[in-house]
Amino acid sequence: MLLENLGTLLTFLAASLAALVPGIGSAKAVGSSGEAAAGVLAEDPSKFGKVLILQALPGTQGIYGLLSWFMIMSQSGILGGASHVSWQAGMSFLIAALPIVIVGYLSAIYQGKVSEAGIALIAKRPEESGKAIVLAVMVETYAILALLATILAVFSVQV
Numbered sequence: 001m002l003l004e005n006l007g008t009l010l011t012f013l014a015a016s017l018a019a020l021v022p023g024i025g026s027a028k029a030v031g032s033s034g035e036a037a038a039g040v041l042a043e044d045p046s047k048f049g050k051v052l053i054l055q056a057l058p059g060t061q062g063i064y065g066l067l068s069w070f071m072i073m074s075q076s077g078i079l080g081g082a083s084h085v086s087w088q089a090g091m092s093f094l095i096a097a098l099p100i101v102i103v104g105y106l107s108a109i110y111q112g113k114v115s116e117a118g119i120a121l122i123a124k125r126p127e128e129s130g131k132a133i134v135l136a137v138m139v140e141t142y143a144i145l146a147l148l149a150t151i152l153a154v155f156s157v158q159v
Contacts, residue, residue: 003087008078010090014097015072018150022065022104022143029058029112036119043123050122050129054115057136061108064147068100071154082159089159096153103146111139 002009037051072093073079085093118132 005084007085007087007090008083010087011072011076011078011085011093014090014093015069015076015078017094017101018068018072018097018104019065021101022068022108023062025105025108025112026059026062026065029061029108029115030055033058033112033115033119036116040119040123044126047122047126050126051119053129053133054118054122054136057115057133057140058108058112060140061104061111061143064143065100065104068097068104068147068150068154071151072097075154075157076159085159089157092157093154096150096157099146099149099153100143103142107139107143107146111136111143114139 033055037055040047040051070079076082076085076089076093078085114136115132118129118136121132122129
């Protein structure tokens, strides 16, 4: 029974990891950035808009993970009601999910660190908020590349 459903289980695993792991990274990074932002806002509430952008940026990896979940479930046919995926296709979906799983998690964590540093910069020099945002967005580039790799790999899986 398990072997009959191995492909479907691997596909669910791939989709679940794609949504879960980058989401955890984003939650952790948005949380730590929020802590730094709260410290700045305790001193100067007028900086809310500037620190909010930096707090929100590491949350995008969670969105990319959810998008990857949707693509895997849709491409496999499971979202549309299909009940069987071959083990080869399931393994392919699992491998296809790895870029967003690994890079999505790590880029969220590191983007959170850059965002925290940017929030500290805004605390002392609010006019430099644009530079702080650019620095944080540079980390985002790798999450986008990982999402692209996952998208291309998912759509190349033959179900």
